[in-house]
Amino acid sequence: MYAILDIETTGGKYNEEGITEIAIYKFDGHKIVDQFISLVNPEIPIQPFVVNLTGINNEMLRQAPKFYEVAKRIVEITEDAIIVAHNAKFDYRILQTEFNRLGFEFTRETLCTVELSKKLLPDVKSYSLGKLVRELGIPMSDRHRASGDAKATVILFKLLLSKDSKKEIISNTIRLEPKRQLDSKLLDIIEKIPGETGVYYMHREDGKIIYIGKSKNIKKRIIQHFTSDNRKSKKIQDEVYSVSYEKTGSDLIAQLKESEEIKINKPIYNRALRKTIYQNQLNSYIDENGYINLKIEKADARKKPITTFTNYQQAKSSLFKITETYGLCQKLTGLYQTKGACFSYTIRECAGACIGIESPEEYNKKIEDFIKKNSFENNSFLVIDRGRDVDERSVVYVEKGIFKGIAFYNLNYQITNTDVLSSLITPMANNKDAQHIIQSYLRKYKVLKIIPL
Template identity: 60%
Template sequence: MYAILDIETTGGQFNEEGITEIAIYKYDGHEVTDQFISLVNPEKPIQPFVVKLTGINNAMLRSAPKFHEVAKRIIEITDGCIIVAHNAQFDYRVLKTEFKNLGYDFEKQTLCTVELSQKLLPEQKSHSLGKLVRALGIPMSDRHRATGDALATVQLFKLLLEKDVEKEIVKGLIKSETKKGISPKLLDLLESVPSVTGIYYIYKENGDLIYLGRSRNIKKRVNQHFTGTSRKSKRIQREAFTVTYEETGSELIALLKECHELKVNKPVYNRMLKIDNAPWSMYTEKDPHGYIILKLQKTDGRKKEIISFPGIVEARSALYKIVDKYRLCQKINGMDESDKQACFPLELESCNGACIGKELPEEYNLRVKEFIDANSFYNQSMVLIDRGRAIDERSAVLIENGVYKGYAFFNLNYQVNNLEILKNIIVPMDNNKDTKKIIQDFIRKKKALKIVRL
């Protein structure tokens, strides 16, 4: 659990600043579960430059509660939490000093989003909160006020958790729970995960990730691990200490994240994901008359295939469906081996007559290219838009010049319409034959998937 906060102060000498406003959002890694926002009477004057910066003046704070009046609420909302702030050293020091003045020892672990962003977003020119959220397309209001800055930090931290594919942030949280002696039983662990689409992670007590998986129903899948009787299930049940999850909403992102994170984290009880080698592929060539042929043959890594298949039966079945859907010619594509010049579908009026020269190659090839554009992304730039984790959120998978770049979640259209902002919020992923196969299969199966060509 995290307490994401921002504090505004009077300014002044080191360790003599007084708190003028505080905002705390309790965050469980997925959503805000509690919040506390209050002006605070610092019982000392505010520096003029701070008044100009924040808009908070002495008159506004006369009737505000003093720190000792809000101290109990701060202790309650931060209990069991890691403190998260942008420049956490400053906020934590000021908070700790205020509690020390009351004779209370306020000790917490901290995470600084400045340091995290420097590690996980090294390409950003500036790591100040204002410039960073602007570059990431995160909406921000009331800059230099506790509520506005803290809410922006919540959104930033959410993105940083997504970017942290090595799970260093979560591992730190688990180690802090271990120190407190928390050891929930399997039923408690199961209660902590929902019935949503996404990735789940099972950790042992020392913070090591022992298993990760994906599911359209995380709770159901984790329950299978915890009730299974196989040797692997028994080991997982014996060693499981914490289960975390990442909701994706999108099944495609769950597939891609699983593929990538298995290779990065190498959990001990996972078999490495084996994407089908797809020994058969579909290629194109032109016949002597200029018609584009869709040709099935053994996969050749030196060539650019349109689609790959796990076997020849699946490949032939797909070819028949493609020819039928795009009104292509069975004869041209080598599917009709009869001695007749015309293909049989011509008699059924489901072929436009390319086999007998009735349809010109230019007209016929337009439909072939339409199929290729819809199923292959070689040298193409596009964004695949799918469902997100909430009603007001969507997901995006970016392919640039035929290369898979990664995924992102967005709430505002300008985040995906502006390529530079989209690149900033993208969680980068490896482009390889496995991810290419996952994306191609998903595009082929999910006909309702929205594709935005760039």
């Protein structure tokens, strides 16, 4: 749990400042679950430059509660939570100073979104809150007011959580959480998990990830883990202390994140998925008569495939569909072994390439159309699909045949704007598994739209 806050002060000498406004949003990693916003009477004058910056003046604060009147609420809303702020060192120091004046020792763990942004967003031009959120396309109102700045920090922090592929933020959060009794722990974990699409992470008590999975219904999948009696599941049940999750909305995004993050984090119970997830690929060659032939082969990293398949049965089934869709010859796609005409020719679904009636030029154009549509090579496009909320969309970005990464964007923004796109994209590895996942998904499922670039 996080307490994302912003504080406005009077300005003045170091450790003599007073709070004029405070906003705290309690955030569970997915949504705001509580909030506290209040002006505060600092009982000292506000510096003129601060009045010009924030618009808060001495008259506005005359009837506002003093700090001791809001202190209890601040303690309650930040209890068992990590304080998150943009330049957390400043906000935390101001809070501690105010509590020290009351004779109360206020101690919380902190996270700074400036430091996290420098690590996870290394290419942005500025890390000041205003410039940073503008470059990332994050909506912001009431700049230099506590509520506006804190709300923008919530959205920024949510973006940083999604970009943290090593899951260091959530793992450290779990390690710092107050330890709880483990009686009925599995039921407690299940109760907090949503029945939505996304990626989930199983942690030991020290925060270390022991298993990563994805599901269209995370709650249902976790229940399966916790009720299964196979050897691996029983080990997970014994070791798991907490389960965190990341909603994706899109199953394609979930598959890509699962594949990437297993390779990065190498969880002990994910051994099978650390390896390549496809076994067969579709290649092409030109025969002695000049016809382009298609052939299913074993996965071979030395060859550049048109597309890939999880197993041979999936490959053969897909190739039958491809042959039918593009009017190809079963003989030249390796689906019908014969020295004469293929079966499709006898039912008028093949134009006769198998017996030389259809010319190589005519036939090869159909093959080239298929390859162009299904191969990544030199293609640039965006795959747009469901997001985590109704007003959000997910993006998979491929540039000149290279998978660049994923993003989420609000429907108010033009995602084809390259500056906004490059800022929002979480870079991901362009490996054979990622390309297989995208190609396989687009073959089997409909997405909202594909935008060529």
